[in-house]
Amino acid sequence: xxxxxxxxxxxxxxxxxxxxxxxxxxxxxxxxxxxxxxxxxxxxxxxxxxxxxxxxxxxxxxxxxxxxxxxxxxxxxxxxxxxxxxxxxxxxxxxxxxxxxxxxxxxxxxxxxxxxxxxxxxxxxxxxxxxxxxxxxxxxxxxxxxxxxxxxxxxxxxxxxxxxxxxxxxxxxxxxxxxxxxxxxxxxxxxxxxxxxxxxxxxxxxxxxxxxxxxxxxxxxxxxxxxxxxxxxxxxxxxxxxxxxxxxxxxxxx
Amino acid sequence: xxxxxxxxxxxxxxxxxxxxxxxxxxxxxxxxxxxxxxxxxxxxxxxxxxxxxxxxxxxxxxxxxxxxxxxxxxxxxxxxxxxxxxxxxxxxxxxxxxxxxxxxxxxxxxxxxxxxxxxxxxxxxxxxxxxxxxxxxxxxxxxxxxxxxxxxxxxxxxxxxxxxxxxxxxxxxxxxxxxxxxxxxxxxxxxxxxxxxxxxxxxxxxxxxxxxxxxxxxxxxxxxxxxxxxxxxxxxxxxxxxxxxxxxxxxxxxxxxxxxxxxxxxxxxxxxxxxxxxxxxxxxxxxxxxxxxxxxxxxxxxxxxxxxxxxxxxxxxxxxxxxxxxxxxxxxxxxxxxxxxxxxxxxxxxxxxxxxxxxxxxxxxxxxxxxxxxxx
Numbered sequence: 001x002x003x004x005x006x007x008x009x010x011x012x013x014x015x016x017x018x019x020x021x022x023x024x025x026x027x028x029x030x031x032x033x034x035x036x037x038x039x040x041x042x043x044x045x046x047x048x049x050x051x052x053x054x055x056x057x058x059x060x061x062x063x064x065x066x067x068x069x070x071x072x073x074x075x076x077x078x079x080x081x082x083x084x085x086x087x088x089x090x091x092x093x094x095x096x097x098x099x100x101x102x103x104x105x106x107x108x109x110x111x112x113x114x115x116x117x118x119x120x121x122x123x124x125x126x127x128x129x130x131x132x133x134x135x136x137x138x139x140x141x142x143x144x145x146x147x148x149x150x151x152x153x154x155x156x157x158x159x160x161x162x163x164x165x166x167x168x169x170x171x172x173x174x175x176x177x178x179x180x181x182x183x184x185x186x187x188x189x190x191x192x193x194x195x196x197x198x199x200x201x202x203x204x205x206x207x208x209x210x211x212x213x214x215x216x217x218x219x220x221x222x223x224x225x226x227x228x229x230x231x232x233x234x235x236x237x238x239x240x241x242x243x244x245x246x247x248x249x250x251x252x253x254x
Numbered sequence: 255x256x257x258x259x260x261x262x263x264x265x266x267x268x269x270x271x272x273x274x275x276x277x278x279x280x281x282x283x284x285x286x287x288x289x290x291x292x293x294x295x296x297x298x299x300x301x302x303x304x305x306x307x308x309x310x311x312x313x314x315x316x317x318x319x320x321x322x323x324x325x326x327x328x329x330x331x332x333x334x335x336x337x338x339x340x341x342x343x344x345x346x347x348x349x350x351x352x353x354x355x356x357x358x359x360x361x362x363x364x365x366x367x368x369x370x371x372x373x374x375x376x377x378x379x380x381x382x383x384x385x386x387x388x389x390x391x392x393x394x395x396x397x398x399x400x401x402x403x404x405x406x407x408x409x410x411x412x413x414x415x416x417x418x419x420x421x422x423x424x425x426x427x428x429x430x431x432x433x434x435x436x437x438x439x440x441x442x443x444x445x446x447x448x449x450x451x452x453x454x455x456x457x458x459x460x461x462x463x464x465x466x467x468x469x470x471x472x473x474x475x476x477x478x479x480x481x482x483x484x485x486x487x488x489x490x491x492x493x494x495x496x497x498x499x500x501x502x503x504x505x506x507x508x509x510x511x512x513x514x515x516x517x518x519x520x521x522x523x524x525x526x527x528x529x530x531x532x533x534x535x536x537x538x539x540x541x542x543x544x545x546x547x548x549x550x551x552x553x554x555x556x557x558x559x560x561x562x563x564x565x566x567x568x569x570x571x572x573x574x575x576x577x578x579x580x581x582x583x584x585x586x587x588x589x590x591x592x593x594x595x596x597x598x599x600x601x602x603x604x605x606x607x608x609x610x611x612x613x614x615x616x617x618x619x620x621x622x623x624x625x626x627x628x629x630x
Contacts, residue, residue: 053427056427056430056431057430058427058430058431077431077432077433078433080431081431082427082428082431084425084427084428088425088427089424089425090290090424093290093423093424093481094290094475094478094479094480094481094484095420095424095479095480095481096479096480099481100424103420103421103424103425103428103429106417106418106421106429106432106434107431107432107433107434109417110433111415111418111434112414112415112417112418113417114416114417115417139479141479155428159432
């Protein structure tokens, strides 16, 4: 566990990703401090989800290196958890909430070993943390958007990772769910975990995050919210579209 | 009944029954995952792709030994999967397109070879055309042993890797992040798929064997929301259909087996679509009617509460006409009022006049706390 003492949790260097010869991410350099809760912010098509997925080797990269606490992902899988966008899976899949959450233990179990009582217990504890214990035996198809999201987060909690990468965990959830999710995230941070979250709501950046990565194919800026989340940087990130957003946002920017 | 009698005492029919039953077990189980992975066409493509393998194996060895022919089929099937994967990885053609391309190319080539073989002087018809439509009556004890070994292998592997298949079918990306190599999982799955297809070829035939994979899975899905139950149900549907279909075919002047099995499978599917306990049309309709009724009842209860509050004397009953005006478009309002009275939620102090009982007031209280009209 000494490895995890490293102050830099994630280091992305010279990352370039292209789909059919069109660059989606171009020469990205990001370094994320241990214990930070970072937002990846940028307009549609900026490559936010792509950045997360390329960090996790889910899509091929054209060039660059990614390391977690100084090591390649291969060595660090047990320390990294991923929460995909809700829409990426088929919620009609025949299974229950507690089953999905138990899947978070599969990595630690390794090949073939089936989950048992211990894993089930971990799953129930995680469900309690996200306030979903009453739904444990529900079919996942019966869940609302916010409940699906909390199920996914519970599954990530079971993984007991050091680094959590989450793709739009607040998308399409109501205010109460958003509050309960942010509480869980803050608790994770209080326990020394590092969180990187693709986020789309500029209004909550200052309240929720310590660090921000402004992305639009290139890294526009990245660092602590109070120095990075500025009008100037947002204008660079959103270009012309930013003026339309600017109205109610002035007081939220540092 | 004579069919049952023959099944127990007739040696050939016993082999047929046992062979096709075992065949169905593995096919139905693997088929559940195939459909959930949205790869329904893959089984069909692999099956068709095996035909040139059978023909070439015969041409090269001049034997009809099933082991040799099935080995040829398996090699062609694996090549087919490889080609499909290569097409989807290197071009912009999607899965369906790649399946269609490989299916037709391999199958066309296979037919060409079969025609050629039939024209060979020594071929004596070779009997290879049974691989197209299937011929259960040709199952002998040796085939049953091969089928049994392969099916046990398939079911054991499926059980061992159940967790990996489950997770990677539901959420392949997270499964990869957790350290399970998707390519290995895909390869294991492809092996199982090729195994169940190849071993069923001469019984069911290349054209229809995918029905043993897809149809029972679709039928099983109607009965359960649990993956494990679905896999087991699908295996049993497939096994029973395979057995019944092949027995009918073997005992009636050698009707082609594949089509016969498909007919039995279709019967399972229709019954499941209609009466399936979880998704069947009937159960859905019943749920809908129940929901509508509870919605209407809730409207009546809230209307009576409303009436009670807006009158100075809240103990005054209200006529069914008044209630009917407040809750329009409720069918059979009198019957519903009577029903609510019987349940003790309403009191009927006078003929056709109603008021909330104490219990009814509690019910309304609960409704208001739990989402109003839509509460159950």
